[in-house]
Amino acid sequence: MMRPDRDVQHDDRETDLRNDPGPPGTDAMHDAAEQLKATDQSEPFTDIDALVAWIDDGDAPCPETIEKVMAHDPALRSLVRDLRLGRLTPESASATLRNTVLDLGMPRPILATIGRWSAAAAAAIAIALLGFQLGTSAAGPRTLLQDNGLAAFGLDDTTSDEAWVALLLPEDAS
Amino acid sequence: MSDTHRHPVDLEACFTGDAAAWTAFVDGTIGLVITAVRRTMGGPGAPGMDVDDLVQQVYVRLLQHDRRLLRSYDPARSALSTWITLVTRSTTIDALRRKRLPTVHVDAALRIPTEDQPPEARESALNAIPIDILTDRQILVLRLLYDDGLDVTDAAAVLGVEPQTIRSTRHKAMERLRTHFGPEASKTTTAGEG
Numbered sequence: 599m600m601r602p603d604r605d606v607q608h609d610d611r612e613t614d615l616r617n618d619p620g621p622p623g624t625d626a627m628h629d630a631a632e633q634l635k636a637t638d639q640s641e642p643f644t645d646i647d648a649l650v651a652w653i654d655d656g657d658a659p660c661p662e663t664i665e666k667v668m669a670h671d672p673a674l675r676s677l678v679r680d681l682r683l684g685r686l687t688p689e690s691a692s693a694t695l696r697n698t699v700l701d702l703g704m705p706r707p708i709l710a711t712i713g714r715w716s717a718a719a720a721a722a723i724a725i726a727l728l729g730f731q732l733g734t735s736a737a738g739p740r741t742l743l744q745d746n747g748l749a750a751f752g753l754d755d756t757t758s759d760e761a762w763v764a765l766l767l768p769e770d771a772s
Numbered sequence: 773m774s775d776t777h778r779h780p781v782d783l784e785a786c787f788t789g790d791a792a793a794w795t796a797f798v799d800g801t802i803g804l805v806i807t808a809v810r811r812t813m814g815g816p817g818a819p820g821m822d823v824d825d826l827v828q829q830v831y832v833r834l835l836q837h838d839r840r841l842l843r844s845y846d847p848a849r850s851a852l853s854t855w856i857t858l859v860t861r862s863t864t865i866d867a868l869r870r871k872r873l874p875t876v877h878v879d880a881a882l883r884i885p886t887e888d889q890p891p892e893a894r895e896s897a898l899n900a901i902p903i904d905i906l907t908d909r910q911i912l913v914l915r916l917l918y919d920d921g922l923d924v925t926d927a928a929a930v931l932g933v934e935p936q937t938i939r940s941t942r943h944k945a946m947e948r949l950r951t952h953f954g955p956e957a958s959k960t961t962t963a964g965e966g
């Protein structure tokens with residue numbers, strides 16, 4: 599990688615287009631707008647391997663495909679520029695973010711995983727049994743006459759003319 | 773590339789789920805991941821997108837499918853810092869696309885800059901140049917020099933060429949612009965180019 603020589607900085611800044619009033623007329627601008635529409639809507643460069651290989655090969659000239667993308671993608675140009683010049687400064691991460699990311703990749707012991715599932719299953723069974731026990735103890739002794747559901751009818755009524763009523767109503771209602 | 777960016781991480785141990793190796797990997801890369809996320813987002817943040825969420829997405833992607841992406845890294849080809857930076861960029865772009873963030877229409881970015889505008893607004897001056905009259909390399913050189921503010925030596929280092937090549941490319945680009953815009957434009961550019 600060639601080392602930057604800061605001494606020549608001002609000698610080489612000959613024309614500053616940022617302070618240039620720009621080209622006269624609006625026709626050229628309209629054309630530029632149309633062309634940029636087509637250019638900037640193209641798919642971003644996705645050949646990461648080629649890009650990475652070139653960035654780290656300090657003396658290699660920039661391939662045309664990468665030149666083309668960098669010319670129209672300021673964010674990529676910014677990253678590549680600072681990577682090539684060794685100026686990409688890492689930011690500091692918050693403790694919360696660091697811990698979260700660390701947790702993503704920490705190994706999960708199989709026994710611990712099984713243990714969690716087993717505990718959850720055992721808890722579910724225990725709750726079901728407890729509910730059954732409570733339900734059983736809360737219910738008092740019941741007789742057939744106390745039940746007023748659909749199935750509460752006497753078989754001896756089935757021969758009467760109103761047998762169909764017994765099928766639908768409690769015995770005391772019929 | 774500086775060797776300080778080459779992190780001594782035992783990737784093989786990372787693949788097997790070694791906690792210490794994973795901690796070293798995260799500590800060696802998370803700062804760059806944050807930087808790359810911010811750069812790709814184009815500022816301190818974007819509406820609806822959280823930098824921390826995107827950072828987590830990068831590491832999730834590295835770990836998915838039994839660390840398939842992480843295993844694809846080849847230390848012989850590149851520095852880990854370079855690789856993780858571009859993986860981060862790719863992941864962030866994917867996330868931004870899924871979110872479909874609002875974008876600035878190109879016409880709005882093509883307004884002629886004025887002196888009282890901030891530098892980032894004046895960056896669009898080069899956008900007013902018809903791109904078909906310059907080659908991609910010429911556009912790139914002009915953007916490195918005038919949008920990004922690099923000197924010739926740094927621009928040469930970025931592109932892997934000699935400084936003289938940068939000067940020559942800039943000169944040819946200016947010639948093309950003079951030809952295209954005519955004598956009126958050359959009055960403004962001749963003064964600065966020596």
